[in-house]
Amino acid sequence: MTTILKMNQGVRAAIKDFLRHLLETGAVHAVFTLRKQDSPNVVSYSLIADPEKLDEATPFYPVMPGNAGGLLSRITLNESFKDPVAAVLRPCELRAFVELVKRQQGNPANIVTISSICAGVSPLKASAQWESDQQVDEYWSAISNGELPPNIRDSCRICEHPVPMGADIVVPVAGEEEIDSKCSFLLNSEKGAKLAEGMPGEIGETEQEVKEVEQIRSFREKQRSELATELEKTVAGLERVIETFASCTSCHGCRAVCPICYCQLCEFDSSRSELKAQVVETELRKRGGIRIPPGTLAFHIGRLAHMAISCVGCGMCSDVCPAEIPVSSVFWKVGKAVQELFDYTPGRSVEEAIPITVFEEDELCEVED
Amino acid sequence: MKKRIGVYVCECGPNIAGAVDIDRVLEAVLSLDGVAVAEKYGLLCSGDGKKYLVEQVREHGLTHLVVGACSPKQHELTFMTVCEESGLNPFLFQMANIREQVAWITPDTEKATERTIRHLKAAIRRVLYHTALEQKEIETNPDVLVIGGGMAGISAALSLGSSRKVYVVDKRDALGGKALKYEKSSPGMANSADVVENYLRGIETDENIEVLTNTNVEEVRGFFGNFLVKLRENDAESDARELRVGAIIVALGMDPLDSEVLSEYGYGKIQNVYTSLELEQANVDGKLGMSGGGKPKSVGIVHCVGRKEAGYCSEICCTVGMKIACYLQEKFPGIAVTEFYQDLSIPGRGAQVLYEEARRAGTEFIRATNVQLSESDDKIKISYERDHDKTEEKPVDMVVLLVGIGPPADAEKISNLLSVPLGKGGFFTEEHAKISPVSSSIEGIYLAGCASGPKGIPETISQSEAVAGKILAGLVPGRKIETEAKTSRIAENLCMGCQTCLDVCCYGAISYNETRGICVVNEVLCKGCGNCAAACPSGAASHQHFTSRQVYQEIAEIVK
């Protein structure tokens, strides 16, 4: 049984009202969410303490200028919030935060998490060109038509976990056809239920497990299997991997925006990864030539090894890639395989240990003996 | 270990107590994380106050100390000593200046109290990020290397020889330098060669002084108290000799301005045009006179040759000109000597005496600009502008050019060897032109004589004795020297080896490690100025007591 708060207003207005309610009642001291900047069509994550500033908040804006889970982990890296704060996170952002907490990179104390059943976000390259609200309107009208919005990130199209795991409050968005006139908040935890006290609306109980509408879910599944098949062809096998990453400019932007890549100095930027004279000699002798700067592929393989187990599939990496490499798709493919191997879902819960940190006697028996 | 910060506010009589509500301040800071005690005291810098602090640190087992009182300039050292006495590392201490920066300038008690809280919070937050630093002591070698065996070098060596071994190195084949070429020294007109020879005898008889002529300095490594010097004889196949010394004196002397200007005066083309040095030499050799052997009846002495090009006044040429006038008048009675000067630079009493003597002997002084020489019949025609307008001419038999003083020819080479920079005019740069005129920016390397700028012999000797004073006081046999605790560090994993820090380090404290491709700080040499930390774009270099983190933390609290 889950407690549910039903409201007779559109979700975008309702969430702002809810947040305002939290601030005004002092239930939380600040809200971490997307906020419009002074420049038109620019949003960024902000910590908002003044209820008046909530007018600028735009929690479900279909753009992800950074994985908020990663950002929240950096803010709470040294110590947790001392006063309660509400954070509005997309499911993949919430899962990234959980992964980071497991790795001691963030501290969840005093944070109430509000997440949504996510319909996806626009690629940054596209949203950077928006000059009006047209694309945003299209996004919301697609949702109210029960469809998956157009022009969203590839990673969103194939997203396996649009339903958040472990959030205190869940706001259904994807598939809600009356999204602009009514909405409901699922109060998953006691904390969540307590926060909703005093909000106008009808409190009830629902047994029904929240789902995306079937249409969207099946669409995403179809996309996933198509992508998987395609990736079998394009990525599997060394030659193809090389080809996929051939246009990599070594900007390492994928690492910079990846919420899971929390290292200050990446192994692949360190002096250990610099070209060594003897490598040059060997390569010249063997092949007559060597690509410089070297290590393009090694970087991606290495990064896969380090973080694929925790990849939450948010798609930031693909978004910032100047060479249009489908980084996130490759990572999804590899991540999925590794995660399945250990029956591990990154970000499912803080308690679930990261597979490489625990030893199970009977694991990986297939590769032994 | 859990952090236990003690916060103590000094009432400073009515100075702070009268302007700030100290009790409210204490209450506010006591609730902060890590603060174990917060107390006030009448006068913390008093004997009782210091005793009180020592007891407090011990009693409460404090790990960090914060004092809110006057300016750190006044009592930071006092309280750091308190830390030491109480067994706390003195760098785990931070002082908030709440007297000068708050109490004295904030009439409103309410505001002053708020500000005091901010200042203390900032100090508390900063001290959390302090690390214990250690003051190290190192053994020293008291011996001294003197580079250059002219007047500056030998007088320095003589002052030092009684207490330690002194090595005097000169690339030439004998000591004595240029002063040996003068009959007399201006302005005092004492017999120069006699004095120099006297000095040289002193050097010869001093067992502690080793003279190495025909020798070049090849390499210098190390730091104050522990230099390792490699020397090699000129053109010799022999092995390099290695010396260990604690201090180095740069006494390279001067060379006349190597000036194309000379040829503008017809030097080298017109007969009987000499430089002052040539004339001195001829005088000492007893060959003073015209090139054909005759006696000159009239001589023009041209001042400020090369001054405009060099951009500075060489200080001693005016008196040298007068000295030469005296030589000439003594050797050739009845001779007409004219000095063509721009400005007479004759500071002090001695110079005035010489000037008056030259005038008494009949020397004519003409303020002249645009002096030009040309041959006319068997005379030299000097044309010049008097008082910037009238062009006049004067035919003379002989002309002496007073050529300015330039840096020693070896300046650049030695500068590179020692990492002591050259500055204005190409001379060695002093640590501070006014209050540290004989030290270089590198501790343990000193400058004497004309190496740091033109000067006369008395001033040169004064500098040599001053260097001796510095060395005798600072490098005592058997005494260790303390190094700076607040030094810089370079993080190996971040350093790209670009050596920008090396360029900006004033103390030669950073070296480049070829094998590892990174820069390394020598903690003994580092004075903690922080230049490297400011210049390093990647933040690999940082100052241990002023890390970005410490500074940001402090600022963050102040601007909250």
Place this chain on the structure above:
Amino acid sequence: MSQNAEVADQILVIGAGMAGIEASLTLAAAGKNVYLVEREPLFGGQAIKCEEVFANMECATCMAAPMQQEVLQNERIELLTLSDIKEVQGVAGDFTAKITKRARYVDSEACIGCNACFDPCPVSLPNTFEEDLGERKAIYISCPGALPNVPAIDTENCVRFAGEECNLCQEACMFEAIDFDQKDEEIEVRVSAIIVATGYDLQDVSQIAGVEYTESGNVYTAREMERLYASNGPTEGKIVLRSGKEPTSAAIVHCVGREDIGYCSAVCCMYSFKFVHYLTDKLPEIKLYEFVSDLCIPGKSYQAFYEKLKDKAQITRFQNLAISQQDDTATISFQTPSGEDNTLEVDMVILAPAIVPAKGASELAEVLGIRYGEAGFYGTESGIQSGVDSGRQGVYLAGCAQGPKDIARSITQASAAVGRLLASTD
């Protein structure tokens, strides 16, 4: 300071200007114990009267203060202010000096320098440290920032010492630092050597023929100019005439009194051009004249300084110069090098007087038994030597006491005196 320390390790330094400070610090570093005797209630000499010093226009107090602080904090240096040397007996290696330490009437240990005692004092009088351009009380420190930061009572002007029942300052002091019962002390010290660094004075310009200078007119001495520009001076750095007006024109006259004293004072040309910087810095519109006889700007860095400033003033060569004062102006009459007579009227005249031996120099020389020349400077400038010789063994000279020189040379000579001293005792 340890009473039992060997005499060999005790040194007396007379005069706590830059040279005396440098000598004391170097001696202390060498492990010597130093008595640093200063006549005035503050120390730092003439340098700290300047706001900035040539050629780098460095803040003089910022340059001196760290050295002064070091003196105050150094356990090996005992600074005796308000003190005079009365007698010196003995020979090199064992001198006995008698010092009179005049009472300050303020306990230096108890006083924290909060200045609370000034306000209530009923007496105001011209501040001689400020060349009488500002006022002070009978209990006073010479200027903000003066060290030691402990006031002194001027008994000649204090009403209590004139017999009145005043203890206002004592009442204002929270630290019970004011002690009217303090007495002058006679101190006897045994030292192995003495360094004399008593500095210089400026020639009294009112005695110079042809120069009309009164303390109320528009003619100023160089030192008055220094205090006018000083941020801790009587006008807090505002350049105004005694009338309160800003000058629109000023003439800086070099070599004042040079003919009388018969030598060049070495530093006046440089500081006269420094004044061009001072004046144009504060009063950009001011019209400036420099009256120059011979430019004396020796050394590698001084000419560049001159070049930077020379175009900001009209430079005139002169001979036979006379100065007279009017109500709002001053008039300079002079001859150009070609002999033409000329006059110039300006709002302000600044004189660069000659550097002469410090007041009482010859008397002190008699006490110390050292040589002094015709002009009254100690030692000699002749011969080939550094000038630190005083003519008496064990007594060394440093700084302008030996002859006019700039700060760098004073400091060099102070180190040299220490060098000679240490070399002879090691």
Place this chain on the structure above:
Amino acid sequence: MKKGHLLPAQEGVSQAVAGFLKRCLEEKIFDAVVAPLDSHAGYNYVLLDDGELLDKVVAMPPVMPVQGAKAVQSLTHHGNSKKIAVVMRLCEIRAAVELSKLRQTDLENVFFIGVDCSGVIPLPDYLERARDKPKDTELMLRPLCQVCEDFSLAGNDRVTVVDLHVGTMGLGDSSALLIPSSAAGEDVLRQLGMDSKPVEEVNQWSTKVGVIRNERRKARKEALADIKKKVSGLEGLLEVFSQCIECHNCQSVCPICYCRLCFADKGTSADTADDYLQRANVAGAVRHLPEPLLFHLGRMAHMSLSCVSCGMCEDVCPVSIPVGRVVSLVSEETRGIFDYMPGRSVEEELPLARFELEELTEVEDV
């Protein structure tokens, strides 16, 4: 007039250059060559000593996926004993020269072969369209390429580090010029028995380059004036950089940004969650990270003097900030103060590493 050797190029400039380089390798004039090769899906710099690989040389690729200076850096950062010929654009060579001043490249044994550059297509545009339709004339060059004056050595005294230059402009399709521009360059031609004379084609080439340069110069003025208007004042700066998502791609691909870890990535601020909360309380709301503007200003402070205006940064910005143009503008102004030209010569010292007695006098107080 410069002297040059006329190189037949009926099969294209790339093949002509490949042929030349092959001969150099055969004659052992160089131990190896660095040149852009057409490989797999893009153009990569390759170090090679096998002449056969030269068949894939593309003298002037239409894109710049990696700034060539980075290739030289990765090869020579820890010294280099091989004699290497490097074929690159002038902006890449100049960046390599800047890096040598920062001790990131060792150019002792490097022989630079410059090539006339007609500009490159922004990487995303190229990948989207031009890869399949290389002759698509609709495609615009990088904004900074459109206003670049230093694209050729003809009439250019601002770049003195090239040993040999390949001139192609104004010569039609069938020939190219080899212009020796250093003693080493002349020496190489001599060793190969290739004469160099003041042929008529040199004139043609210079004229054509001159015409283009004049257009570019004009365009540059306008473009910079335009950008100056945009970034003037704090408001303008904030606006231009407000979209920044702090991916720092601009810094990672910048040839001059050689730091392993950027100051902005070090997290030195160590702000706690509470600090953010307090700031939010004061301001009502705060952006999650330090203003991106601080990062960009800091970067400009560090590298703008050495900026070669290659435009890499702009290519990789996922949110299309004209970062390259802004830095280029700032660079032009800061360089002007010191009369400094990045990559002009190896000897010209970095202004910040050198102390001049007489500099910045306008900000000094006497």
